[in-house]
Amino acid sequence: xxxxxxxxxxxxxxxxxxxxxxxxxxxxxxxxxxxxxxxxxxxxxxxxxxxxxxxxxxxxxxxxxxxxxxxxxxxxxxxxxxxxxxxxxxxxxxxxxxxxxxxxxxxxxxxxxxxxxxxxxxxxxxxxxxxxxxxxxxxxxxxxxxxxxxxxxxxxxxxxxxxxxxxxxxxxxxxxxxxxxxxxxxxxxxxxxxxxxxxxxxxxxxxxxxxxxxxxxxxxxxxxxxxxxxxxxxxxxxxxxxxxxxxxxxxxxxxxxxxxxxxxxxxxxxxxxxxxxxxxxxxxxxxxxxxxxxxxxxxxxxxxxxxxxxxxxxxxxxxxxxxxxxxxxxxxxxxxxxxxxxxxxxxxxxxxxxxxxx
Amino acid sequence: xxxxxxxxxxxxxxxxxxxxxxxxxxxxxxxxxxxxxxxxxxxxxxxxxxxxxxxxxxxxxxxxxxxxxxxxxxxxxxxxxxxxxxxxxxxxxxxxxxxxxxxxxxxxxxxxxxxxxxxxxxxxxxxxxxxxxxxxxxxxxxxxxxxxxxxxxxxxxxxxxxxxxxxxxxxxxxxxxxxxxxxxxxxxxxxxxxxxxxxxxxxxxxxxxxxxxxxxxxxxxxxxxxxxxxxxxxxxxxxxxxxxxxxxxxxxxxxxxxxxxxxxxxxxxxxxxxxxxxxxxxxxxxxxxxxxxxxxxxxxxxxxxxxxxxxxxxxxxxxxxxxxxxxxxxxxxxxxxxxxxxxxxxxxxxxxxxxxxxxxxxxxxxxxxxxxxxxxxxxxxxxxxxxxxxxxxxxxxxxxxxxxxxxxxxxxxxxxxxxxxxxxxxxxxxxxxxxxxxxxxxxxxxxxxxxxxxxxxxxxxxxxxxxxxxxxxxxxxxxxxxxxxxxxxxxxxxxxxxxxxxxxxxxxxxxxxxxxxxxxxx
Numbered sequence: 001x002x003x004x005x006x007x008x009x010x011x012x013x014x015x016x017x018x019x020x021x022x023x024x025x026x027x028x029x030x031x032x033x034x035x036x037x038x039x040x041x042x043x044x045x046x047x048x049x050x051x052x053x054x055x056x057x058x059x060x061x062x063x064x065x066x067x068x069x070x071x072x073x074x075x076x077x078x079x080x081x082x083x084x085x086x087x088x089x090x091x092x093x094x095x096x097x098x099x100x101x102x103x104x105x106x107x108x109x110x111x112x113x114x115x116x117x118x119x120x121x122x123x124x125x126x127x128x129x130x131x132x133x134x135x136x137x138x139x140x141x142x143x144x145x146x147x148x149x150x151x152x153x154x155x156x157x158x159x160x161x162x163x164x165x166x167x168x169x170x171x172x173x174x175x176x177x178x179x180x181x182x183x184x185x186x187x188x189x190x191x192x193x194x195x196x197x198x199x200x201x202x203x204x205x206x207x208x209x210x211x212x213x214x215x216x217x218x219x220x221x222x223x224x225x226x227x228x229x230x231x232x233x234x235x236x237x238x239x240x241x242x243x244x245x246x247x248x249x250x251x252x253x254x255x256x257x258x259x260x261x262x263x264x265x266x267x268x269x270x271x272x273x274x275x276x277x278x279x280x281x282x283x284x285x286x287x288x289x290x291x292x293x294x295x296x297x298x299x300x301x302x303x304x305x306x307x308x309x310x311x312x313x314x315x316x317x318x319x320x321x322x323x324x325x326x327x328x329x330x331x332x333x334x335x336x337x338x339x340x341x342x343x344x345x346x347x348x349x350x351x352x353x354x355x356x357x358x
Numbered sequence: 359x360x361x362x363x364x365x366x367x368x369x370x371x372x373x374x375x376x377x378x379x380x381x382x383x384x385x386x387x388x389x390x391x392x393x394x395x396x397x398x399x400x401x402x403x404x405x406x407x408x409x410x411x412x413x414x415x416x417x418x419x420x421x422x423x424x425x426x427x428x429x430x431x432x433x434x435x436x437x438x439x440x441x442x443x444x445x446x447x448x449x450x451x452x453x454x455x456x457x458x459x460x461x462x463x464x465x466x467x468x469x470x471x472x473x474x475x476x477x478x479x480x481x482x483x484x485x486x487x488x489x490x491x492x493x494x495x496x497x498x499x500x501x502x503x504x505x506x507x508x509x510x511x512x513x514x515x516x517x518x519x520x521x522x523x524x525x526x527x528x529x530x531x532x533x534x535x536x537x538x539x540x541x542x543x544x545x546x547x548x549x550x551x552x553x554x555x556x557x558x559x560x561x562x563x564x565x566x567x568x569x570x571x572x573x574x575x576x577x578x579x580x581x582x583x584x585x586x587x588x589x590x591x592x593x594x595x596x597x598x599x600x601x602x603x604x605x606x607x608x609x610x611x612x613x614x615x616x617x618x619x620x621x622x623x624x625x626x627x628x629x630x631x632x633x634x635x636x637x638x639x640x641x642x643x644x645x646x647x648x649x650x651x652x653x654x655x656x657x658x659x660x661x662x663x664x665x666x667x668x669x670x671x672x673x674x675x676x677x678x679x680x681x682x683x684x685x686x687x688x689x690x691x692x693x694x695x696x697x698x699x700x701x702x703x704x705x706x707x708x709x710x711x712x713x714x715x716x717x718x719x720x721x722x723x724x725x726x727x728x729x730x731x732x733x734x735x736x737x738x739x740x741x742x743x744x745x746x747x748x749x750x751x752x753x754x755x756x757x758x759x760x761x762x763x764x765x766x767x768x769x770x771x772x773x774x775x776x777x778x779x780x781x782x783x784x785x786x787x788x789x790x791x792x793x794x795x796x797x798x799x800x801x802x803x804x805x806x807x808x809x810x811x812x813x814x815x816x817x818x819x820x821x822x823x824x825x826x827x828x829x830x831x832x833x834x835x836x837x838x839x840x841x842x843x844x845x846x847x848x849x850x851x852x853x854x855x856x857x858x859x860x861x862x863x864x865x866x867x868x869x870x871x872x873x874x875x876x877x878x879x880x
Contacts, residue, residue, distance in 0.1 A: 220713055230702075
């Protein structure tokens with residue numbers, strides 16, 4: 001039976017809402033098939049992966065801790081992607097922010113007091129933003145493709161971090177392990193309650209999400225993003241500058257990735273190590289799309305993807321399969337959400353039977 | 359060719375609703391209708407690029423199912439499209455070769471010469487397409503079509519890109535073809551052409567067959583009424599005396615390099631427009647109109663500040679927002695993706711041109727949604743924008759209604775100067791008449807209007823003065839009642855009104871050919 005895709009007259013509000021849910025359902029179905037093919041009972045596999053992490057207070061806290069950087073980075077990326085600017089390098093901006101913010105507790109050891117942490121946050125955001133401005137400048141000045149430049153800069157940041165913790169920033173009392181010194185108590189991201197794992201990053205992320213939602217839908221500058229993203233020609237007609245927007249979007253998303261980075265190393269990690277992120281900057285791309293590039297949606301999507309990390313660990317421990325399974329689920333989800341999104345703008349039509357005239 | 363009960367549906371839209379049509383050898387048959395009436399859909403089925411949902415086609419007495427354009431060509435059905443499909447970097451001969459089945463490639467150059475000589479279509483097979491005028495390119499398409507020796511030739515709005523003189527030459531070719539018992543299906547919405555050329559006309563409206571008539575027995579008004587379904591109001595225009603009126607816009611020695619290398623440079627463009635005047639700038643598409651609109655609107659500021667002076671303010675180097683703030687407004691040719699965004703609601707589309715802080719649409723950078731809703735209501739009411747529910751997405755409007763909305767949005771700014779490019783391009787006759795009347799009314803209330811248009815009917819309906827742009831050069835400005843269509847046509851073809859008047863475009867081309875042949879011989 002021949003089918004064809006046909007453009008809808010207006011965007012479907014129904015599909016905008018349900019496309020991510022359908023995508024999650026398809027991911028679960030594929031996951032079940034995957035478990036079955038590995039000889040694992042699919043029901044048990046999905047239970048271990050997606051439900052057990054939600055059943056203890058400890059892992060619920062861990063969920064929030066992992067969702068926080070994903071949400072922060074995802075919001076910044078959504079601003080870029082709405083403007084049709086493809087920042088793929090949030091992972092590098094995360095590292096750059098962590099490095100810039102860590103300069104204070106590592107190199108300015110004597111400084112103590114309530115200003116240390118705010119200074120680290122400011123340095124982290126500035127570091128992430130400046131690092132993100134490199135691909136922005138290359139795009140505006142030379143027309144270099146920002147997908148390539150921002151992605152390649154990820155490796156620059158990661159190797160720079162690696163060199164620092166093995167070289168100049170290595171803890172002198174750390175038995176030669178490639179780690180920085182542990183941050184002092186003034187340089188630690190404040191916890192929400194004592195003895196827990198959740199830090200102030202999560203409420204901060206929620207506030208930023210609300211601000212971003214207001215900014216994108218209600219302000220004229222947020223409107224510019226939409227116009228530039230949909231048609232540079234219409235943006236020119238409206239008098240909106242595309243180059244300014246490239247700088248702005250990269251700076252904002254870099255600053256948010258940097259913020260996530262410094263709060264992560266000053267929080268759950270507490271020092272610099274060769275690896276400080278399980279790929280948050282890349283996973284946040286999925287978060288941004290699953291959340292409809294909508295800041296509120298991104299908060300929800302952040303939890304879904306955080307769960308995929310926890311589920312991967314649970315699957316490794318309980319089912320004895322590699323935690324790389326998390327990447328498989330994340331990839332499936334991105335694939336399905338992009339496919340389902342097609343139906344926001346298009347609909348299936350059966351091609352009418354043609355009466356053959358012979 | 360006979361078509362009976364042809365139906366074609368696209369989703370909920372029935373583009374062709376039981377259309378019957380028969381074409382006899384030796385006749386030139388007009389297919390008339392407004393944009394969106396279903397003309398193109400119908401001929402695409404004759405040419406095999408679409409398949410009918412219902413109905414039957416028969417060719418030379420036998421029922422056929424035309425599966426694709428190649429099969430149509432084999433049967434002897436040729437088509438000349440409105441938009442050319444030629445490779446600019448290749449020569450005439452190479453372009454024709456590409457379209458022919460390999461067996462027909464022999465002696466191609468000779469055959470091209472024979473066909474073009476037989477039909478009075480002068481063509482140099484070795485010329486590169488990029489160097490040819492639009493009229494010459496159309497000749498290439500026609501010759502390519504004729505080389506396949508078709509018995510039915512479908513022509514889709516062939517004169518929309520031609521000067522009146524070039525159109526006259528085309529009509530001679532078509533008449534010669536008809537005299538050789540070939541059938542011609544001629545698609546147009548230009549009524550005078552159809553009256554002059556065609557023996558029968560089939561009129562479509564909203565996908566339905568309205569009537570089949572002899573256009574020579576009808577007048578332009580009755581034909582238009584059949585196309586539109588109601589009488590179209592004439593534009594009312596009182597001539598005005600512009601002597602001694604203060605200038606609103608002065609353009610002096612405006613030069614602009616094109617952004618794309620397919621564009622046209624503006625060379626020393628100079629003209630004045632008086633307050634309250636409608637100046638129409640005629641010209642065939644692609645002669646620098648896009649660049650002129652960019653320079654006048656500030657989308658592409660020019661380096662020489664003084665080359666554009668608006669109400670005493672040199673603004674050549676200023677951007678579009680600054681010019682809007684000073685009281686100018688702009689309507690680009692392209693609605694979708696330039697003047698409006700299909701995916702945005704109408705109220706948000708208002709923000710495309712109403713985004714200065716003092717436009718009243720924002721408060722401290724926050725969008726005032728109430729103000730936008732009020733504007734949207736006022737604009738859609740004043741310009742009779744018809745939509746399924748209030749504040750639809752722009753993409754859900756028909757071309758005519760979207761154009762009315764975009765025009766209304768700019769008129770609502772009460773501009774001192776309005777620059778409009780192709781205001782009624784692809785717009786149905788009812789909407790076109792409303793837009794033209796609004797332009798005339800606006801000018802009489804004191805707004806200066808520049809209309810860039812390639813539609814001579816429109817120009818002679820609304821203009822106070824007319825100038826012509828050709829290959830980036832601008833002609834002198836003439837009062838509209840001191841020039842004829844033929845003179846404007848000559849200017850559009852790049853001729854000079856002061857030059858020898860008896861040289862036509864065809865003679866020019868033929869003399870060029872002779873020059874080339876002598877060169878070849880040497």
